[in-house]
Amino acid sequence: MNAFRSRGRATAILAPLVAGATYARLLHLLVGWIFAGVVLMIYPGTYQRSLGSILTAAVSLDVVLLGLVALVPAARRAEGVQARLLLVPDREEDIGVEPSGTWADRRRTAAWLIGRVALGSAIGFATVFGLAPVFDLLTGPRGFWYLPLAPVPALGYGWLVVWAGRLQLAMAVRLLGPSPAERLAEAELRAERLLERNRLARELHDSIGHALTVTVLQAGAAREVGDPAFAAKALEVIEETGRQAMEDLERTLVLLRETPAGGAARNGAATEQPGIDQLPALFDTARAAGSPVEASIEVPAGVLPGVLSRESYRIVQEGVTNALKYAPGQLVDVQIAVREGQLELRCANRLVAAPSRGGPGRVGGSRKGGKGLRGIRERAALLGGEAMVGAGGDGGAEWVLDVRLPLRLGS
Structure with a gap:
Protein backbone atom coordinates (compact mmCIF):
# COMPACT_ATOMS: atom_id res chain seq x y z
CA MET A 1 0.00 0.00 0.00
CA SER A 179 -17.33 40.04 -20.81
CA PRO A 180 -20.32 39.76 -18.42
CA ALA A 181 -22.52 41.39 -21.07
CA GLU A 182 -21.33 38.88 -23.68
CA ARG A 183 -21.92 35.97 -21.30
CA LEU A 184 -25.45 37.25 -20.62
CA ALA A 185 -26.11 37.59 -24.36
CA GLU A 186 -24.82 34.06 -24.94
CA ALA A 187 -27.03 32.70 -22.16
CA GLU A 188 -30.05 34.47 -23.64
CA LEU A 189 -29.22 33.06 -27.07
CA ARG A 190 -29.00 29.52 -25.65
CA ALA A 191 -32.34 30.03 -23.89
CA GLU A 192 -33.94 31.22 -27.14
CA ARG A 193 -32.57 28.21 -28.99
CA LEU A 194 -33.86 25.88 -26.30
CA LEU A 195 -37.32 27.46 -26.45
CA GLU A 196 -37.31 27.16 -30.23
CA ARG A 197 -36.35 23.49 -30.05
CA ASN A 198 -39.08 22.86 -27.49
CA ARG A 199 -41.59 24.54 -29.78
CA LEU A 200 -40.46 22.40 -32.71
CA ALA A 201 -40.71 19.30 -30.53
CA ARG A 202 -44.33 20.20 -29.74
CA GLU A 203 -45.00 20.78 -33.45
CA LEU A 204 -43.61 17.36 -34.28
CA HIS A 205 -45.50 15.67 -31.43
CA ASP A 206 -48.82 17.18 -32.48
CA SER A 207 -48.40 16.46 -36.19
CA ILE A 208 -47.02 12.92 -35.98
CA GLY A 209 -49.33 12.01 -33.08
CA HIS A 210 -52.36 13.09 -35.09
CA ALA A 211 -51.19 11.19 -38.17
CA LEU A 212 -50.55 7.99 -36.25
CA THR A 213 -53.90 8.19 -34.47
CA VAL A 214 -55.79 8.59 -37.73
CA THR A 215 -53.76 5.82 -39.37
CA VAL A 216 -54.42 3.34 -36.56
CA LEU A 217 -58.14 4.13 -36.49
CA GLN A 218 -58.52 3.87 -40.27
CA ALA A 219 -56.57 0.62 -40.48
CA GLY A 220 -58.57 -0.93 -37.62
CA ALA A 221 -61.90 0.17 -39.10
CA ALA A 222 -60.99 -1.17 -42.56
CA ARG A 223 -60.08 -4.55 -41.06
CA GLU A 224 -63.32 -4.75 -39.03
CA VAL A 225 -65.70 -3.65 -41.78
CA GLY A 226 -64.22 -5.79 -44.53
CA ASP A 227 -65.83 -3.65 -47.26
CA PRO A 228 -63.47 -3.12 -50.24
CA ALA A 229 -64.90 0.36 -50.91
CA PHE A 230 -64.46 1.37 -47.28
CA ALA A 231 -60.95 -0.10 -47.25
CA ALA A 232 -60.04 1.90 -50.35
CA LYS A 233 -61.33 5.08 -48.74
CA ALA A 234 -59.42 4.29 -45.55
CA LEU A 235 -56.21 3.76 -47.50
CA GLU A 236 -56.76 7.08 -49.25
CA VAL A 237 -57.11 8.86 -45.90
CA ILE A 238 -54.03 7.06 -44.55
CA GLU A 239 -52.04 8.11 -47.62
CA GLU A 240 -53.10 11.76 -47.33
CA THR A 241 -52.48 11.87 -43.59
CA GLY A 242 -49.07 10.25 -43.99
CA ARG A 243 -48.13 12.71 -46.73
CA GLN A 244 -49.07 15.65 -44.50
CA ALA A 245 -47.07 14.15 -41.62
CA MET A 246 -44.05 13.74 -43.90
CA GLU A 247 -44.30 17.41 -44.92
CA ASP A 248 -44.46 18.45 -41.26
CA LEU A 249 -41.49 16.23 -40.46
CA GLU A 250 -39.46 17.66 -43.35
CA ARG A 251 -40.31 21.21 -42.30
CA THR A 252 -39.26 20.54 -38.71
CA LEU A 253 -35.99 18.89 -39.74
CA VAL A 254 -35.18 21.85 -42.00
CA LEU A 255 -35.65 24.19 -39.06
CA LEU A 256 -33.59 21.99 -36.73
CA ARG A 257 -30.62 21.75 -39.06
CA GLU A 258 -27.95 24.36 -38.44
CA THR A 259 -27.80 25.62 -42.01
CA PRO A 260 -26.97 29.08 -43.39
CA ALA A 261 -29.79 31.59 -43.47
CA GLY A 262 -30.20 31.08 -47.19
CA GLY A 263 -31.14 27.43 -46.66
CA ALA A 264 -34.56 28.31 -45.30
CA ALA A 265 -35.23 30.62 -48.22
CA ARG A 266 -34.35 27.90 -50.70
CA ASN A 267 -36.76 25.55 -48.94
CA GLY A 268 -39.65 27.97 -48.57
CA ALA A 269 -42.25 25.32 -49.32
CA ALA A 270 -40.83 23.04 -46.66
CA THR A 271 -40.93 25.73 -43.97
CA GLU A 272 -44.49 26.91 -44.62
CA GLN A 273 -46.52 26.69 -41.39
CA PRO A 274 -50.11 25.45 -41.25
CA GLY A 275 -52.71 28.00 -40.15
CA ILE A 276 -56.31 28.25 -39.08
CA ASP A 277 -57.43 28.25 -42.71
CA GLN A 278 -56.32 24.61 -43.00
CA LEU A 279 -58.61 23.40 -40.21
CA PRO A 280 -61.38 22.23 -42.61
CA ALA A 281 -58.95 19.66 -44.07
CA LEU A 282 -58.15 18.51 -40.53
CA PHE A 283 -61.85 18.08 -39.78
CA ASP A 284 -62.34 16.09 -43.00
CA THR A 285 -59.59 13.72 -41.88
CA ALA A 286 -61.31 13.23 -38.51
CA ARG A 287 -64.64 12.56 -40.22
CA ALA A 288 -62.97 10.01 -42.48
CA ALA A 289 -61.62 8.33 -39.35
CA GLY A 290 -65.21 7.80 -38.15
CA SER A 291 -65.70 10.73 -35.76
CA PRO A 292 -68.25 13.34 -36.86
CA VAL A 293 -67.09 16.92 -36.45
CA GLU A 294 -69.28 19.99 -36.09
CA ALA A 295 -67.20 23.14 -36.51
CA SER A 296 -68.03 26.80 -36.24
CA ILE A 297 -65.25 29.20 -37.21
CA GLU A 298 -66.09 32.89 -36.79
CA VAL A 299 -62.77 34.55 -37.49
CA PRO A 300 -62.64 37.46 -39.99
CA ALA A 301 -59.93 37.18 -42.61
CA GLY A 302 -56.67 38.91 -41.76
CA VAL A 303 -57.48 39.37 -38.05
CA LEU A 304 -55.12 36.75 -36.64
CA PRO A 305 -51.34 37.30 -36.64
CA GLY A 306 -49.37 34.49 -38.29
CA VAL A 307 -48.07 33.04 -35.04
CA LEU A 308 -51.55 33.03 -33.50
CA SER A 309 -53.03 31.33 -36.56
CA ARG A 310 -50.33 28.65 -36.48
CA GLU A 311 -50.60 27.97 -32.76
CA SER A 312 -54.41 27.87 -32.97
CA TYR A 313 -54.19 25.20 -35.64
CA ARG A 314 -51.89 23.09 -33.47
CA ILE A 315 -54.12 23.49 -30.41
CA VAL A 316 -57.24 22.40 -32.29
CA GLN A 317 -55.29 19.56 -33.91
CA GLU A 318 -54.28 18.25 -30.50
CA GLY A 319 -57.88 18.53 -29.26
CA VAL A 320 -59.23 16.59 -32.23
CA THR A 321 -56.46 13.99 -31.94
CA ASN A 322 -57.32 13.40 -28.29
CA ALA A 323 -60.99 13.00 -29.20
CA LEU A 324 -60.11 10.42 -31.88
CA LYS A 325 -57.82 8.57 -29.48
CA TYR A 326 -59.95 8.49 -26.33
CA ALA A 327 -63.50 8.81 -27.72
CA PRO A 328 -63.50 7.31 -31.22
CA GLY A 329 -66.78 7.68 -33.07
CA GLN A 330 -68.10 10.40 -30.76
CA LEU A 331 -69.16 13.81 -32.00
CA VAL A 332 -66.42 16.44 -31.79
CA ASP A 333 -67.74 19.98 -31.37
CA VAL A 334 -65.27 22.72 -32.33
CA GLN A 335 -66.05 26.40 -31.87
CA ILE A 336 -63.62 29.18 -32.81
CA ALA A 337 -64.55 32.83 -32.51
CA VAL A 338 -63.11 36.28 -31.87
CA ARG A 339 -64.81 38.02 -28.96
CA GLU A 340 -63.82 41.06 -26.92
CA GLY A 341 -60.29 41.27 -28.26
CA GLN A 342 -59.40 37.62 -27.77
CA LEU A 343 -59.54 34.37 -29.70
CA GLU A 344 -61.66 31.66 -28.08
CA LEU A 345 -61.07 28.01 -28.97
CA ARG A 346 -63.34 25.25 -27.69
CA CYS A 347 -63.12 21.56 -28.53
CA ALA A 348 -65.53 19.15 -26.79
CA ASN A 349 -66.55 15.52 -27.13
CA ARG A 350 -68.69 13.09 -25.17
CA LEU A 351 -66.89 11.00 -22.60
CA VAL A 352 -66.95 7.26 -23.17
CA ALA A 353 -66.46 4.41 -20.72
CA ALA A 354 -63.13 2.63 -20.95
CA PRO A 355 -62.96 -0.94 -19.58
CA SER A 356 -60.95 -1.48 -16.43
CA ARG A 357 -59.72 -4.62 -14.75
CA GLY A 358 -62.03 -6.17 -12.19
CA GLY A 359 -64.54 -3.32 -11.99
CA PRO A 360 -66.85 -0.96 -13.79
CA GLY A 361 -65.73 1.18 -16.67
CA ARG A 362 -64.00 4.43 -16.02
CA VAL A 363 -64.80 7.55 -17.95
CA GLY A 364 -62.75 9.38 -20.49
CA GLY A 365 -59.37 7.64 -20.44
CA SER A 366 -56.23 9.00 -18.81
CA ARG A 367 -55.51 12.27 -20.52
CA LYS A 368 -54.28 14.45 -17.66
CA GLY A 369 -50.61 13.54 -17.91
CA GLY A 370 -50.32 13.63 -21.70
CA LYS A 371 -47.54 15.61 -23.33
CA GLY A 372 -49.99 17.00 -25.88
CA LEU A 373 -52.26 18.62 -23.28
CA ARG A 374 -49.23 19.95 -21.43
CA GLY A 375 -48.02 21.38 -24.74
CA ILE A 376 -51.37 23.15 -25.19
CA ARG A 377 -50.99 24.85 -21.82
CA GLU A 378 -47.43 25.89 -22.72
CA ARG A 379 -48.55 27.30 -26.06
CA ALA A 380 -51.33 29.29 -24.43
CA ALA A 381 -49.02 30.61 -21.69
CA LEU A 382 -46.38 31.73 -24.22
CA LEU A 383 -49.07 33.64 -26.12
CA GLY A 384 -50.30 35.37 -22.96
CA GLY A 385 -53.50 33.32 -22.74
CA GLU A 386 -54.86 30.44 -20.72
CA ALA A 387 -56.04 26.90 -21.32
CA MET A 388 -58.49 24.80 -19.32
CA VAL A 389 -58.81 21.07 -19.92
CA GLY A 390 -61.06 18.58 -18.19
CA ALA A 391 -64.54 17.21 -17.75
CA GLY A 392 -67.37 19.70 -18.20
CA GLY A 393 -70.43 20.36 -20.29
CA ASP A 394 -73.69 18.59 -19.44
CA GLY A 395 -73.16 17.45 -15.88
CA GLY A 396 -69.51 16.68 -16.52
CA ALA A 397 -70.33 14.28 -19.35
CA GLU A 398 -68.04 15.99 -21.86
CA TRP A 399 -64.32 16.38 -22.20
CA VAL A 400 -63.70 20.05 -22.90
CA LEU A 401 -60.66 21.92 -24.13
CA ASP A 402 -61.17 25.65 -23.65
CA VAL A 403 -58.44 28.11 -24.70
CA ARG A 404 -58.45 31.91 -24.72
CA LEU A 405 -55.68 33.84 -26.46
CA PRO A 406 -55.31 37.64 -26.71
CA LEU A 407 -55.24 39.00 -30.23
CA ARG A 408 -52.48 41.46 -29.27
CA LEU A 409 -49.54 39.27 -28.33
CA GLY A 410 -47.85 40.19 -25.10
CA SER A 411 -50.93 41.89 -23.65
Missing part, protein backbone atom coordinates in the same frame (compact mmCIF):
# COMPACT_ATOMS: atom_id res chain seq x y z
CA ASN A 2 2.79 2.42 0.87
CA ALA A 3 4.51 1.61 -2.41
CA PHE A 4 1.34 2.50 -4.32
CA ARG A 5 1.03 5.76 -2.42
CA SER A 6 4.65 6.67 -3.09
CA ARG A 7 4.21 5.89 -6.78
CA GLY A 8 1.07 8.05 -6.84
CA ARG A 9 2.88 10.99 -5.23
CA ALA A 10 5.78 10.67 -7.67
CA THR A 11 3.37 10.62 -10.60
CA ALA A 12 1.55 13.70 -9.29
CA ILE A 13 4.88 15.54 -8.97
CA LEU A 14 6.42 14.52 -12.28
CA ALA A 15 3.38 14.33 -14.58
CA PRO A 16 2.95 18.13 -15.02
CA LEU A 17 6.68 18.46 -15.76
CA VAL A 18 6.48 16.17 -18.80
CA ALA A 19 3.10 17.38 -20.09
CA GLY A 20 3.10 19.00 -23.51
CA ALA A 21 0.84 21.81 -22.26
CA THR A 22 3.56 22.92 -19.82
CA TYR A 23 6.08 23.55 -22.60
CA ALA A 24 3.51 25.16 -24.86
CA ARG A 25 2.74 27.58 -22.02
CA LEU A 26 6.47 28.17 -21.47
CA LEU A 27 6.78 29.17 -25.13
CA HIS A 28 3.87 31.59 -24.65
CA LEU A 29 5.59 33.07 -21.59
CA LEU A 30 8.93 33.49 -23.36
CA VAL A 31 7.29 35.38 -26.24
CA GLY A 32 6.36 38.10 -23.75
CA TRP A 33 9.91 38.12 -22.40
CA ILE A 34 11.32 38.44 -25.93
CA PHE A 35 9.14 41.50 -26.52
CA ALA A 36 10.41 43.13 -23.33
CA GLY A 37 14.01 42.23 -24.24
CA VAL A 38 13.75 43.76 -27.71
CA VAL A 39 12.37 47.01 -26.24
CA LEU A 40 15.14 47.02 -23.63
CA MET A 41 17.88 46.58 -26.24
CA ILE A 42 16.52 49.26 -28.59
CA TYR A 43 15.65 51.81 -25.93
CA PRO A 44 17.09 52.76 -23.48
CA GLY A 45 19.89 50.27 -24.14
CA THR A 46 22.12 48.70 -21.53
CA TYR A 47 25.25 50.83 -21.62
CA GLN A 48 26.49 53.74 -19.50
CA ARG A 49 23.34 53.94 -17.40
CA SER A 50 22.34 52.70 -13.99
CA LEU A 51 20.27 49.54 -13.72
CA GLY A 52 17.40 51.42 -12.07
CA SER A 53 17.15 54.02 -14.83
CA ILE A 54 17.36 51.34 -17.50
CA LEU A 55 14.53 49.29 -16.00
CA THR A 56 12.36 52.38 -15.36
CA ALA A 57 12.69 53.57 -18.96
CA ALA A 58 12.12 50.08 -20.38
CA VAL A 59 9.04 49.38 -18.26
CA SER A 60 7.53 52.80 -19.06
CA LEU A 61 8.04 52.28 -22.78
CA ASP A 62 6.60 48.74 -22.58
CA VAL A 63 3.43 49.99 -20.90
CA VAL A 64 2.95 52.79 -23.44
CA LEU A 65 3.52 50.52 -26.45
CA LEU A 66 1.26 47.78 -25.12
CA GLY A 67 -1.48 50.31 -24.33
CA LEU A 68 -1.33 51.60 -27.91
CA VAL A 69 -1.45 48.06 -29.33
CA ALA A 70 -4.53 47.31 -27.22
CA LEU A 71 -6.38 50.14 -28.96
CA VAL A 72 -6.34 48.13 -32.21
CA PRO A 73 -9.48 45.93 -32.21
CA ALA A 74 -7.70 43.09 -34.03
CA ALA A 75 -5.09 42.84 -31.24
CA ARG A 76 -7.61 41.18 -28.94
CA ARG A 77 -8.44 38.62 -31.61
CA ALA A 78 -4.75 37.86 -32.26
CA GLU A 79 -4.05 37.43 -28.56
CA GLY A 80 -7.09 35.21 -28.13
CA VAL A 81 -6.09 32.91 -31.00
CA GLN A 82 -2.52 32.66 -29.69
CA ALA A 83 -3.71 31.98 -26.14
CA ARG A 84 -6.03 29.21 -27.33
CA LEU A 85 -3.18 27.52 -29.20
CA LEU A 86 -0.40 27.80 -26.62
CA LEU A 87 -2.11 27.99 -23.22
CA VAL A 88 -4.21 24.86 -23.92
CA PRO A 89 -7.40 25.79 -22.01
CA ASP A 90 -9.83 23.06 -20.96
CA ARG A 91 -12.53 24.77 -23.03
CA GLU A 92 -11.52 26.93 -25.96
CA GLU A 93 -14.66 29.06 -25.62
CA ASP A 94 -13.34 30.34 -22.26
CA ILE A 95 -10.91 32.50 -24.26
CA GLY A 96 -12.54 34.80 -26.79
CA VAL A 97 -11.31 35.35 -30.34
CA GLU A 98 -13.49 38.34 -31.18
CA PRO A 99 -12.02 41.80 -31.88
CA SER A 100 -12.46 44.52 -29.27
CA GLY A 101 -15.92 45.99 -29.52
CA THR A 102 -15.97 48.36 -26.56
CA TRP A 103 -13.54 50.46 -24.54
CA ALA A 104 -13.91 47.95 -21.73
CA ASP A 105 -12.57 45.27 -24.09
CA ARG A 106 -9.61 47.51 -24.95
CA ARG A 107 -8.84 48.11 -21.27
CA ARG A 108 -8.95 44.39 -20.55
CA THR A 109 -6.73 43.73 -23.57
CA ALA A 110 -4.21 46.30 -22.33
CA ALA A 111 -4.21 44.71 -18.86
CA TRP A 112 -3.67 41.30 -20.46
CA LEU A 113 -0.75 42.47 -22.62
CA ILE A 114 0.99 44.18 -19.71
CA GLY A 115 0.43 41.23 -17.39
CA ARG A 116 1.58 38.78 -20.03
CA VAL A 117 4.82 40.63 -20.68
CA ALA A 118 5.49 41.11 -16.96
CA LEU A 119 4.98 37.42 -16.12
CA GLY A 120 6.92 36.29 -19.19
CA SER A 121 9.81 38.60 -18.26
CA ALA A 122 9.88 37.18 -14.75
CA ILE A 123 10.13 33.63 -16.10
CA GLY A 124 12.74 34.71 -18.64
CA PHE A 125 14.94 36.31 -15.99
CA ALA A 126 14.48 33.24 -13.79
CA THR A 127 15.63 31.09 -16.69
CA VAL A 128 18.75 33.14 -17.38
CA PHE A 129 19.80 34.24 -13.92
CA GLY A 130 18.54 31.15 -12.07
CA LEU A 131 19.59 28.21 -14.22
CA ALA A 132 22.76 29.74 -15.65
CA PRO A 133 24.67 29.75 -12.31
CA VAL A 134 23.58 26.18 -11.68
CA PHE A 135 24.84 25.16 -15.11
CA ASP A 136 28.16 26.89 -14.49
CA LEU A 137 28.48 25.14 -11.15
CA LEU A 138 27.82 21.71 -12.62
CA THR A 139 30.27 22.22 -15.49
CA GLY A 140 33.01 23.71 -13.30
CA PRO A 141 36.10 21.97 -11.93
CA ARG A 142 34.21 20.47 -8.99
CA GLY A 143 30.94 19.90 -10.82
CA PHE A 144 31.10 16.18 -10.16
CA TRP A 145 30.49 16.76 -6.46
CA TYR A 146 27.33 18.80 -7.14
CA LEU A 147 25.88 16.44 -9.75
CA PRO A 148 23.64 14.52 -7.26
CA LEU A 149 21.96 17.84 -6.39
CA ALA A 150 21.19 18.70 -10.05
CA PRO A 151 17.55 17.41 -9.95
CA VAL A 152 16.66 19.85 -7.18
CA PRO A 153 16.99 23.14 -9.17
CA ALA A 154 15.60 21.42 -12.27
CA LEU A 155 12.54 20.31 -10.32
CA GLY A 156 12.10 23.75 -8.80
CA TYR A 157 12.38 25.47 -12.17
CA GLY A 158 9.97 22.99 -13.73
CA TRP A 159 7.29 23.66 -11.14
CA LEU A 160 7.89 27.41 -11.46
CA VAL A 161 7.06 27.06 -15.15
CA VAL A 162 3.98 24.93 -14.35
CA TRP A 163 2.52 27.48 -11.94
CA ALA A 164 3.43 30.41 -14.16
CA GLY A 165 1.64 28.73 -17.08
CA ARG A 166 -1.44 28.10 -14.97
CA LEU A 167 -1.42 31.72 -13.81
CA GLN A 168 -1.06 32.88 -17.41
CA LEU A 169 -4.05 30.73 -18.39
CA ALA A 170 -6.14 32.13 -15.54
CA MET A 171 -5.26 35.67 -16.66
CA ALA A 172 -6.27 34.83 -20.23
CA VAL A 173 -9.63 33.45 -19.15
CA ARG A 174 -10.23 36.50 -16.96
CA LEU A 175 -9.05 39.21 -19.38
CA LEU A 176 -9.58 37.67 -22.83
CA GLY A 177 -12.72 35.72 -22.01
CA PRO A 178 -16.22 37.00 -22.79
